[in-house]
Amino acid sequence: MSANSQNPAVTAGDILAQKGKTPIVSLTAYTTPMAQMMDQHCDFILVGDSVGMVLHGLPSTLGVTMEMMILHGAAVARGLSHAMLVIDMPFGSYEESPAQAFRNAARLMREAGAAAVKLEGGVEMAATIRFLVERGIPVMAHLGLTPQSINTLGGYKVQGRDAAGAAVMAGAQAVAEAGAFAVVLEKVPQTLADEITAAVAIPTIGIGASAGCDGQILVVDDMLGLFTAFKPKFVKRYGNLGVDAEAAIAAYAADVRARSFPAAEHVFADQAGSKG
Numbered sequence: 001m002s003a004n005s006q007n008p009a010v011t012a013g014d015i016l017a018q019k020g021k022t023p024i025v026s027l028t029a030y031t032t033p034m035a036q037m038m039d040q041h042c043d044f045i046l047v048g049d050s051v052g053m054v055l056h057g058l059p060s061t062l063g064v065t066m067e068m069m070i071l072h073g074a075a076v077a078r079g080l081s082h083a084m085l086v087i088d089m090p091f092g093s094y095e096e097s098p099a100q101a102f103r104n105a106a107r108l109m110r111e112a113g114a115a116a117v118k119l120e121g122g123v124e125m126a127a128t129i130r131f132l133v134e135r136g137i138p139v140m141a142h143l144g145l146t147p148q149s150i151n152t153l154g155g156y157k158v159q160g161r162d163a164a165g166a167a168v169m170a171g172a173q174a175v176a177e178a179g180a181f182a183v184v185l186e187k188v189p190q191t192l193a194d195e196i197t198a199a200v201a202i203p204t205i206g207i208g209a210s211a212g213c214d215g216q217i218l219v220v221d222d223m224l225g226l227f228t229a230f231k232p233k234f235v236k237r238y239g240n241l242g243v244d245a246e247a248a249i250a251a252y253a254a255d256v257r258a259r260s261f262p263a264a265e266h267v268f269a270d271q272a273g274s275k276g
Contacts, residue, residue, distance in 0.1 A: 009083075015084065015203060016181045016203065018043070023214065024044070024215025026215060027046070028045070028047070028048040028051075028218070029047065030047060030072045032079040033079065035079025035083075039080050045083045045086070047085070047114075048088050049147070052064040054219060054227050055072075060147065062091050062151075065090060066090060066108075077114075084116065085112075085114055085115050086116045087114040087118070098131035099131075101131065117132070118141070119139065119141065120142040120148050121142070121146065122141070123170055127178070129178040139175075139180045141172075144168060144188040144209070158208075168192060172196045176202045181202060182203045182204070184207060184217065185204050186208055190209065190212075193210035194212045197214060205217050208232065218236075223238050
């Protein structure tokens with residue numbers, strides 16, 4: 001019996017059915033080993049366009065390409081047997097038209113193994129979401145702080161305070177009606193996130209939103225303390241691996257310079273058949 005048959009792969013329908021029930025668990029991943037570690041613990045794994053900042057040193061997500069998303073998406077797919085694979089559609093790959101969005105979403109499914117795609121935007125993207133869903137592509141929406149719109153938002157600010165909350169609510173209702181199976185709410189006030197969660201029939205996935213959302217997601221490198229350039233308020237660090245890794249590298253460098261590494265147990269004997 002395969003691992004998949006014992007713990008079947010999660011689908012978009014499964015995520016939708018979790019609305020109001022057991023909280024949905026998600027993290028980002030960009031590599032096969034990381035995907036393997038989180039596969040049995042998460043309901044879905046997101047290959048986020050955050051890969052551009054986390055792994056490639058880009059200043060924002062705007063420089064991420066389809067080729068990057070396909071490369072990292074395929075790597076993550078090889079590490080999953082249970083969690084659903086969702087892949088971000090990068091900036092410029094879906095905004096032009098529903099047809100453009102379909103072509104690129106189809107590539108993510110065909111070439112990287114995505115079970116669903118995620119795109120940013122609310123009312124303005126409803127027609128595109130409907131177009132994709134009607135053609136067999138499950139879509140996760142993303143509202144609030146939408147990093148691909150950072151230049152028009154004026155920075156990584158909380159979105160939806162005061163009167164602006166009505167636009168976020170309208171966007172959530174629009175993407176739900178268009179057929180999205182879930183919506184990420186990023187950096188929105190807690191009360192607004194709770195109101196949206198109660199108002200829409202699809203699961204809300206919070207990141208800097210509310211514990212009352214139907215699920216939560218974090219960038220794994222933030223959560224593990226591997227990405228240390230900055231720490232968003234909404235991140236809880238469950239590890240401090242960046243500091244540990246730097247200390248390990250420093251210890252290795254010191255050993256090499258002192259010629260204490262490699263030691264006898266790390267090298268091979270001259271005589272064939274000798275131990276090691």
